[in-house]
Amino acid sequence: MTEPVASPWREDATSPVTVEPERDLMERVARGDTAAYSELFDRVSPRVFGMVRRVLRDPMQSEEVTQEVMIEVWRLASRYDSTRGSAISWIMTMAHRRAIDRVRAEQASVNRDLVVGTQAIDVDFDQVTDSVIGQLEAERVRRCLGSLTELQRESITLAYYGGHTYSEVAVLLEAKLPTVKARMRDGLVRLRDCLGTAGE
Incomplete structure (x- = not known):
């Protein structure tokens, strides 16, 4: 199935997010409902972006990670189990892990660049x-x-x-x-x- 294209998000603390609508939307997304995914995206992506940005600080990287998280939500919606917690908690946990992974990846990249830079010059x-x-x-x-x-x-x-x-x-x-x-x-x-x- 082609992944749906969702609209750009804004960091908006006033965006109303409640538990029950997200759970119902997740169940519909798990069945491949693209309209439900668009609605879920609009509801939760501002909160995902806000949390990711607090970790990464960089707006562009935060947008990239937010997009990755929301694509992951589409792909893995069928794995969500409402008996183990709310949909928003499931999504925010996924976002937090992605953000931490990006921090670690950036640090690893810096370390690799230092090694390559050291090897590239006469010392x-x-x-x-x-x-x-x-x-x-x-x-x-x-x-x-x-x-x-x-x-x-x-x-x-x-x-x-x-x-x-x-x-x-x-x-x-x-x-x-x-x-x-x-x-x-x-x-x-x-x-x-x-x-x-x-x-x-």
Whole structure:
């Protein structure tokens, strides 16, 4: 089936979104109803865009991710189970994961560009040494991040790679601010200990 083309969205906090209409629309979308998809798109895409933009900050990337999420909604509508939660929660969870994935992809791209840039120029011995050490440090950080809990890892990634404040991280992860602060503090202590051990 050809994916329907939906109209552009606007970030509009006043757009009325209620649970029951989205559930009914999702059920119709799951059956291939393009009119229901257009209505669902108009209802939820402003909220998706707003949340994605809080994570990514960049408007153009946020538009791209929002479009990806809404296409995913069309493709995966049949997987939505109303007994496990509201349709809007299902969609926003999908959007949050997509946004986090984009943050991680951007960071990976930056790391690759740095490596390629380093390899593309003539460098002296000291610069080669610095590059190797830098790559080893990056690998150690990635390995140590993998030892953290999911909340610790996501909190630190959003704060240090995404540039978000504690309060913004709490909103994005739907967690209480004191919890986020405590998890980040514990996570940073574990990172410090892990990096200290890895460096011995």
